[in-house]
Amino acid sequence: MGNLELVIIILGIILDRVTKIYALNNLAGKKDLIIIKDFFQFSYLENRGAAFGIFQNRVIFLTLFTCILISAMIFYLYKNRKSSKLLAISLSMVISGAIGNLFDRVYYKYVVDFILLHYKDVYYYPTFNVADILVVVGTVLLGIYIIKDVK
Template sequence: MPNVAPNAAGRFGRLGWLWLSVLVLVIDQASKFYFESSLTLYQQIVIIPDYFSWTLAYNTGAAFSFLADSSGWQRWLFALIAVVVSAVLVVWLKRLGRNETWLAVALALVLGGALGNLYDRIALGHVIDFILVHWQNRWYFPAFNFADSAISVGAVMLALDMLKSKKTGEAVHD
């Protein structure tokens, strides 16, 4: 795998990657603010006919609206999980070696996305989603947001790192 940013850990320290998390958080919150102020609930703006639209949806559950129909207790459960996971990710980032750039980027992406959705969950009681991928009017992937995308990209990077580590005995780093 490519070296994402040479010497970043050396210049900023291992926790320097938290700036990537902050960037993800800022982009996530700015995009949610924009779409919430520009669209009404469930309104769709077609970007690519039959495939991609902007929309506004609120998710009180977890991924794919898991437990969204519950009475509200799930808000605090998912917030607690996000806080614990975020703390674990910060500790993990802090313990990374200087040559673990790929893993640092992966963790920072997941952390930034988790914090973006955590803010929504605590402040609003739901997560704002606005990206809608679909096929004609027959199949719709659940709406998602920038934070979800960062979490997904980071998770794929983590999986690739683990697969590469298992295959070669070395992690995917510099």
């Protein structure tokens, strides 16, 4: 891995930790913090599963699975680090987010989620965190890299 990848991974982990510490200290056990009425708020949630709450209370399985995926991505990134900057950025973001949620899962036995998007009381998107954003954006960028590379 190069410097760019390490910077992205470290900054992503720091941003995730800082925001989760904020959530733990200022949102846990308190009323939701409304940012934009009927659309965006901070709402503390302890997610004991994976994305969208699947695999509830499977801490050991999720921890091992995440460690394997992180190791595979780091190995792939190391072997292909010079092939594409987009590949490096996308995998670094996914690794950073995976490490952020892995830390929570190991340390707390749950993942701290606190970002809630919704439309009034009609639709609620599942509560998420900065690590989740990193994983999703990194995955989208990886998809763009794959599509671009196929042509």
